Amino acid sequence: MTTLDDFRPVAEVTADERSRIAFGKLRVHKGDRYAVSVNADGAILLTPLASIPARELLVWENDELRAGLFRGLADAAEGKVKRLDWVTQGDDLDGEDDE
Numbered sequence: 001m002t003t004l005d006d007f008r009p010v011a012e013v014t015a016d017e018r019s020r021i022a023f024g025k026l027r028v029h030k031g032d033r034y035a036v037s038v039n040a041d042g043a044i045l046l047t048p049l050a051s052i053p054a055r056e057l058l059v060w061e062n063d064e065l066r067a068g069l070f071r072g073l074a075d076a077a078e079g080k081v082k083r084l085d086w087v088t089q090g091d092d093l094d095g096e097d098d099e
């Protein structure tokens with residue numbers, strides 16, 4: 001049997017009549033997502049995933065954009081930002097149309 005580095009036995013589980021395995025003992029919760037990999041020996045590896053909307057993928061693919069976003073968030077957390085009224089001037093921020 002092949003052993004994988006940094007893996008340790010946690011529990012023994014049995015598949016039910018529908019070939020399902022419960023992972024509650026491993027602190028897996030409803031809605032958690034995993035990539036599933038299998039090697040030639042049949043070892044199964046579950047890798048936790050976090051899904052993001054495609055429109056946000058640009059931030060994670062562009063180092064400069066991501067760094068700028070993090071700088072802006074840090075500035076906001078430190079109170080180094082101010083309201084720019086000209087940005088929202090003429091916009092209906094309440095979601096109501098004047099027409």
